[in-house]
Amino acid sequence: MTAPLASVLFVCVHNAGRSQMAAGFLQQLAGDRVEVRSAGSLPGDRVNPAAVEAMREIGVDISAQRPKVLTTEAVQASDYVITMGCGDACPVFPGKTYLDWALEDPAGQGVEAVRPIRDAIKNLIEGLVAEIDARPRA
Secondary structure, three states, rough: OOOOOOOOEEEEOOOOOOOHHHHHHHHHHHHEEEEEEEEEEEOOOOOOOOHHHHHHHHOOOOOOOOOEEEOOOHHHHHHHHEEEOOOOOOOOOOOEEEEEEOOOOOOOEEEHHHHHHHHHHHHHHHHHHHHHOOOOOO
């Protein structure tokens, strides 16, 4: 078993929609090449059912995921820290790549409104996987 090429942490306030969809896509597209985490500063009680349904439509099951609290340790252990337009304050450590993806919040919206957010996340994840794959190996 080789070590992952990178570790990625997706951060959103409730860790119930955007960050969970992003983690699901990255897991599907990169497999064990990338270590995937997601967390929120104020995690919700459950993953947004509309996000679960939108992902299920395209064959990605995130129904077993649970929102998790953002920890300093999770940030320290990640190569990429990606916030999702939620203005979350993440602890900043040198040597990490910080990205902010401005994405509409799917909270309280039906699956029809979540689909375009899901598709935008998939495009961003595909770009991220290409960037990670292109990184020079240590």
